[in-house]
Amino acid sequence: MLRTRYETVFIITPVLSEEQAMDVVKKFKDLLEEQGAKITHQENWGMRKLAYPIQKKSTGFYFLVEFDATPDSILPFETEFRRDERVIRFLTTKMDKHHIAYAESGRDRAKKRADAPAAPAAEVSVEKA
């Protein structure tokens, strides 16, 4: 089956501690692997303020996962989201080629930004020595 690329953002209730939230994330990633999906990218946005209260809570633990999967593996994945009450909101989107290009360019920029500051700092310390 041809694999298409999807991107899911989901919000975990803030009541849980950090590692409990990471367990939820791990559970869904393992579920994806069982379905035969390949996770290409993941981002942990951490605790963020919600624009409006969801289930009487004003903050949430955001997590983004980008994966290649066959279309028929999405339904069980989403029913699992609906069943798990620790996840208060989720959104899965199919990624078209512009979206993929945008995501990948975003990552290159982030990586470039990550390496860039390292270089000047090194020079500064050399002079001091």
Added chain:
Amino acid sequence: MANNKNVRYLNPIAIDTKSERYCRFRKKGFKYIDYKDGDFLLMLVNEQGKIMPRRLTGTSLKYQRRVGQAIKKARHIALLPYVADQLH
């Protein structure tokens, strides 16, 4: 009655020159409008959190639809409010 020769205005009346509105998405060559980018979408939304109409922003129909979809997705994952009193 002052004839109109010596009627001078304090400052030249600003006849609103019709500034040529353009679709900034087409001009900058946007390929994709990201629904996760909250700050960017905030520019396309008015104080009450409503989507700005095309006649104000001048965006083309093709990109206005994408902006609409992106803002609705952002609202779903609580990056943007559905309704707000003073947003900016």
